[in-house]
Amino acid sequence: MKYLGIDIGGTEIKYGIVDDSGNIERSYSKNTEAFKGADNLINNIKNIIQNIIKIEDIKGIGISTAGQVNRNNGEIIFATDTIPGWTGVKLKKIIEDTFKIQCYVDNDVNCACLGYMWNTMEEKSKDFIFLTLGTGIGGAIVINGQLYTGGNFIAGEFGHMTINKDGEKCTCGSKGCFERYASTSALIRRTKKQLKLPEDLKISGKDIFDKAKNNEKEYIDAIDKWSYDIAIGIKNIVHIFNPSLIIIGGGVSAQGDYLINFIQKHMDKIIMPSFSQGLVIKTSPNGNKAGIMGSIYGLKML
Numbered sequence: 492m493k494y495l496g497i498d499i500g501g502t503e504i505k506y507g508i509v510d511d512s513g514n515i516e517r518s519y520s521k522n523t524e525a526f527k528g529a530d531n532l533i534n535n536i537k538n539i540i541q542n543i544i545k546i547e548d549i550k551g552i553g554i555s556t557a558g559q560v561n562r563n564n565g566e567i568i569f570a571t572d573t574i575p576g577w578t579g580v581k582l583k584k585i586i587e588d589t590f591k592i593q594c595y596v597d598n599d600v601n602c603a604c605l606g607y608m609w610n611t612m613e614e615k616s617k618d619f620i621f622l623t624l625g626t627g628i629g630g631a632i633v634i635n636g637q638l639y640t641g642g643n644f645i646a647g648e649f650g651h652m653t654i655n656k657d658g659e660k661c662t663c664g665s666k667g668c669f670e671r672y673a674s675t676s677a678l679i680r681r682t683k684k685q686l687k688l689p690e691d692l693k694i695s696g697k698d699i700f701d702k703a704k705n706n707e708k709e710y711i712d713a714i715d716k717w718s719y720d721i722a723i724g725i726k727n728i729v730h731i732f733n734p735s736l737i738i739i740g741g742g743v744s745a746q747g748d749y750l751i752n753f754i755q756k757h758m759d760k761i762i763m764p765s766f767s768q769g770l771v772i773k774t775s776p777n778g779n780k781a782g783i784m785g786s787i788y789g790l791k792m793l
Contacts, residue, residue: 492510492511492550493508493509493510493516493547493548493549493550494508494509494510494549494550494551494552494553494787494790494791495507495508495509495539495540495543495544495547495549495551495552495553496508496509496515496552496553496554496555496782496783496784496786496787497536497539497540497552497553497554497555497783497786498554498555498556498599498602498779498782498783498786499523499532499536499554499555499556499557499599500523500557500599501523501525501557501573501574501626502522502523502525503520503521503522503523504520504521504522504523504535504536504539505518505519505520505779505780505782505783506518506519506520506539506543506783507519507780507783508543508547509553509783509784509787513606513609513610513784513787513788515780515783515784518780518783521535521539523535523574525573525574525575526575528574528575528576529574529575529576529577529580530576532574532577533580533582533585536554536582536586537586537589540552540586540589540590540592544590544592549592550592550593551592551593551594551595551787551790551791552586552590552592552593552594552595552790553594553595553596553602553783553785553786553787553788553789553790554582554583554586554594554595554596554597554786555597555598555599555601555602555603555782555783555785555786556570556577556582556596556597556598556599557570557571557573557574557598557599558570558571558574558577558578558598559598559643559644559645560596560597560598560601560644561643561644562595562596562597562598562601562640562644562789563644564581564583564584565581565582565583565584565586565594565595565596566579566580566581566582566583566584566596567579567580567582568643568644568645569645571662582594582596583595583596593790593793594790595786595787595789595790595793596786597785597786597789598629598631598644598645599623599629599782600621600623600629600630600631600647600740601631601638601640601647601785601789602781602782602784602785602786602789603621603623603631603740603775603777603781603782603785604621604631604633604638604738604740604781604785605638605784605785605786605788605789605792606777606780606781606782606783606784606785606786606788607621607738607740607775607776607777607781607785608633608636608638608785608788609784609785609787609788610776610777610781610784611776617633617636617734617735617736618633618634618635618732618733618734618735618736619633619734619735619736619737619738620632620633620647620649620728620732620734620736620737620738621633621647621738621740621775622649622725622728622737622738622739622740623739623740623741624673624674624675624721624739624740624741624743624744625674625675625676625741625742625743626674626675626676627650627662627670627674627676628649628650628669628670628673628674628724629647629648629649629650630647630648630649630650630728631647632646632647632732649669649724649728650668650669650670650674651663651665651668651669651670652668652669652724652727652728653665653666653667653668653669654667654668654669654672654673654720654723654724654727655667655672658671658672659671659672669720669723669724672717672720672723672724673717673720673721673723673724675696675741675742675743677717677720678696678699678713678714678717679694679695679696679699681713681716681717682694682699682710682713685709685712685713685716686709686710686713696742696743697742697745699713699714700714700743700746700749700750704749714753715753718750718753718754718756718757719757721754721757722754722757722758722761723757723761725737725754725758725772726758726761726762729762729766729770730762730763730766733766734770735769735770735771736770736771736772736773737770737771737772737773738773738774738775739751739754739772739773739774739775740774740775740777740781742778742779744774744775744778745774745778746774747774748774750774751772751773751774754772755772758772
């Protein structure tokens with residue numbers, strides 16, 4: 492059986508054909524054009540589906556999207572202005588009414604977490620936290636092998652924990668949120684400020700890591716200070732949940748052990764010893780395909 496998984500990001504829509512075992516047979520991408528708003532995005536999604544069902548017999552559709560999602564009815568509960576008008580969109584209903592194909596819609600981080608669970612079956616019985624570092628920070632919580640979504644389907648908003656009450660203003664309106672200090676965007680801001688680089692300089696998280704791996708000390712120092720803030724947030728999470736595993740996803744997960752070594756160095760100094768016993772911190776192996784995979788795993792679990 493074949494499924495269509497769609498991962499809606501702020502800049503790109505990734506989609507692919509997924510088989511019953513979670514293998515992505517073919518994948519594609521196109522610009523989200525988020526600035527054009529919800530109606531345009533819905534039309535883009537419909538066009539993707541229409542083009543795929545012309546050539547494939549699709550059993551179901553899974554959609555991973557930024558924003559807070561009611562995973563029971565597939566409605567976008569809240570989304571930032573990155574996609575104007577996305578809040579309140581009943582995406583599952585729209586897709587099912589249009590194509591008469593079963594659809595599952597969930598938050599992008601939940602889907603990335605589900606993708607990890609599908610891909611790594613031996614971890615399913617554990618209690619773990621999935622943390623994505625990107626433009627912001629998102630999280631998902633797994634307890635006894637089950638995704639925990641809370642009373643309003645929005646558990647795991649770790650990016651908006653306060654780690655500095657008098658800190659930088661966040662897009663949510665509060666000050667000192669975790670994602671203002673520990674997201675990949677924060678690493679870029681910190682590096683530009685620390686190295687006195689031009690504000691309009693185009694530089695990515697990968698660029699910074701590449702320079703650090705080339706032994707450019709100032710970039711190593713920027714990553715080290717940034718990873719301390721990551722460790723502070725993880726410490727808070729660990730002291731609340733006492734998980735056996737922390738998975739770090741998002742584009743920065745491609746840095747693998749190089750990133751983990753920075754974080755672990757700080758964790759060893761700040762976490763209570765009893766909480767560190769048996770705790771493993773590692774990166775997700777699925778890269779940017781996790782959302783596609785997880786959207787289908789969520790669909791299959793319905």
